Each structure stands twice: as structure tokens, then as C-alpha cells.
Amino acid sequence: MTNTVLCSRYGVELxxxxxxxxxxxxxxxxxxRVSRKAWDDWIRMQTVLINxxxxxxxxxxxxxxxxxxxxxxxxxGEVAVPATYKPVGG
Numbered sequence: 274m275t276n277t278v279l280c281s282r283y284g285v286e287l288x289x290x291x292x293x294x295x296x297x298x299x300x301x302x303x304x305x306r307v308s309r310k311a312w313d314d315w316i317r318m319q320t321v322l323i324n325x326x327x328x329x330x331x332x333x334x335x336x337x338x339x340x341x342x343x344x345x346x347x348x349x350g351e352v353a354v355p356a357t358y359k360p361v362g363g
């Protein structure tokens with residue numbers, strides 16, 4: 274049986290994640306409120322942010338930045354994509 278959630282990003286019922294993406298309260302919150310589609314979209318956006326901001330993901334400041342951007346992306350807000358970013362084919 275598939276897990277369905279009212280997705281906080283898209284505002285409709287969608288297929289949810291199979292399990293929390295990481296341990297703890299934040300992982301559980303994402304599991305309960307974020308769809309698989311929104312999570313997959315976040316993973317792609319996270320890659321853009323890492324590349325465009327030239328982040329090293331294991332550094333504490335980079336992790337804090339990405340956690341804040343993840344919150345905005347999944348639960349409402351504007352993500353800090355540099356103005357110079359041009360999507361492929363865009």
C-alpha cells in the first residue's frame with residue numbers, strides 16, 4: 274500500500290515517501306507532509322544550489338544554508354538561486 278500525503282509544496286494529495294529521508298523530527302515531518310515528487314524536485318534543486326553557490330555539503334555553514342533552503346522549498350518561501358543561474362535549455 275502506498276503512502277499518500279497532502280503535499281505541503283503542491284497542495285494536493287500525492288504519493289508520499291517510503292520512509293523519512295533522515296532520522297529525527299524534521300525527517301518525520303517531511304515524511305508526513307511532503308510528496309515523493311516534491312522531494313525529488315528538492316534533490317534536483319539542492320544540486321543546483323550546491324553547484325551555483327559552490328558549496329561543500331559536509332561543511333556546517335553549507336549544511337545550515339541547505340537546511341534553510343530545503344525548508345523554504347518544501348514548506349513555502351523563495352529559494353536562493355543566484356540570478357545568473359540559467360536552467361539547461363532555458
